[in-house]
Amino acid sequence: MVGTFFLQSKTANNLFVPLPAAAFAFVTAIVSLAAYIWAPRRYTYQLALITYLLMCITTGVLIDLTGGTQSVYVPMWMMLAVFSGLFGFWGLGLIFITTTAEILYHIFFGTIPYTREQIIIILLAGEMPLLVSYLIWHEKGSQDVTKSRTYDAMARELNQVANKSEAVINSIAEGVVVTDGEGKIQLINPAAQTLLGWGKEDALNLDHRSVIKLGDAKGNELPEESSPIRGTLITNQTFASNDYSLTTRSGKKILISLLVSPVGESANGVIIVFRDITTEATWDWRLIRQLRSSTIRPVCFSKRRTNRPSISGVSFKIC
Numbered sequence: 001m002v003g004t005f006f007l008q009s010k011t012a013n014n015l016f017v018p019l020p021a022a023a024f025a026f027v028t029a030i031v032s033l034a035a036y037i038w039a040p041r042r043y044t045y046q047l048a049l050i051t052y053l054l055m056c057i058t059t060g061v062l063i064d065l066t067g068g069t070q071s072v073y074v075p076m077w078m079m080l081a082v083f084s085g086l087f088g089f090w091g092l093g094l095i096f097i098t099t100t101a102e103i104l105y106h107i108f109f110g111t112i113p114y115t116r117e118q119i120i121i122i123l124l125a126g127e128m129p130l131l132v133s134y135l136i137w138h139e140k141g142s143q144d145v146t147k148s149r150t151y152d153a154m155a156r157e158l159n160q161v162a163n164k165s166e167a168v169i170n171s172i173a174e175g176v177v178v179t180d181g182e183g184k185i186q187l188i189n190p191a192a193q194t195l196l197g198w199g200k201e202d203a204l205n206l207d208h209r210s211v212i213k214l215g216d217a218k219g220n221e222l223p224e225e226s227s228p229i230r231g232t233l234i235t236n237q238t239f240a241s242n243d244y245s246l247t248t249r250s251g252k253k254i255l256i257s258l259l260v261s262p263v264g265e266s267a268n269g270v271i272i273v274f275r276d277i278t279t280e281a282t283w284d285w286r287l288i289r290q291l292r293s294s295t296i297r298p299v300c301f302s303k304r305r306t307n308r309p310s311i312s313g314v315s316f317k318i319c
Contacts, residue, residue: 018065024058049087056080056095060102069106069114069122081129085137092134099126177272178263183208183233186269195256195276197249212272215245219253232260232270242277254278 017025031054035047059080063071084095103126106112107119114122169176175192179185188196188203188211196203196211203211208229214222224230228239239260246256256274263269 017062021058021062021065024054024061028054028058045087049090052083052087052091053094056098060098068110068112069103070112074125078125078129082133082136084130085133092130092137096127096130099130102126174273174275177208177212178269179208179229179272180269181233183229185211192274195246195248195254195274208272213247214258215247215253217243217245217255219245219247221247228258228260229270229272232262236262238262246274
């Protein structure tokens with residue numbers, strides 16, 4: 001449009017672009033290019049609407065300067081008007097008001113008299129694209145709203161499920177810690193916070209080794225390659241034992257019952273469940289000493305190792 005000022009037609013009329021229309025087209029092109037290169041995402045709608053309105057103004061000036069309602073560029077306007085509904089009320093409303101005002105001006109104040117049939121054709125040519133635009137984009141908008149409501153409902157439901165799950169985890173008496181595939185803590189319940197001496201805000205996103213310091217049954221620190229948490233992250237196998245100790249943030253050592261389970265597929269993370277069994281272990285050994293000193297009946301006792309956590313790791317039988 002900018003580069004062509006005169007296009008000769010084989011018909012009696014000349015297809016040409018007047019200089020004012022060419023100037024508007026040039027400005028529209030510059031704005032469109034600037035919006036494409038520079039536009040921040042949050043201003044995309046506003047800049048797109050401005051560009052579209054400039055295109056409409058350019059086409060309107062072109063039609064007015066080339067015969068008004070009898071211009072050969074009227075079909076260009078009809079195609080452009082179909083996209084007005086894409087911009088919602090602002091696009092469709094502004095174009096409807098402008099088009100209606102322009103048509104009424106030409107009918108009542110124009111120099112060319114129109115018959116009833118011509119007026120009907122002009123109204124159809126001007127308003128029909130807007131009706132089509134409304135039907136197309138309103139239907140699409142309704143579908144988008146329906147999808148949005150569906151997504152919102154699903155999000156609310158998932159949020160409720162997540163809240164319930166969190167409430168259940170928080171109510172568990174055992175300590176529960178969940179890590180991601182890299183071993184960073186993503187969840188820690190109140191019981192775990194109490195046992196470890198770490199607050200939720202301090203522990204989240206830390207490496208589990210900084211918070212959960214495991215040792216053997218004698219309190220000696222475990223080497224990294226012997227960590228059951230690391231082993232579960234690598235092998236994706238559940239691990240359970242009563243033969244581990246834990247050093248809290250304050251430096252206190254306690255005996256724990258430990259269960260480490262994988263989350264989904266390998267490297268997705270682990271769920272660590274543990275509880276303090278120091279008192280139970282102390283009670284077990286006291287009982288053993290009492291049974292050893294008893295002369296009523298001989299007692300056989302043995303320490304039973306198991307891969308499943310239990311209240312006690314010691315079994316007894318009367319010989």
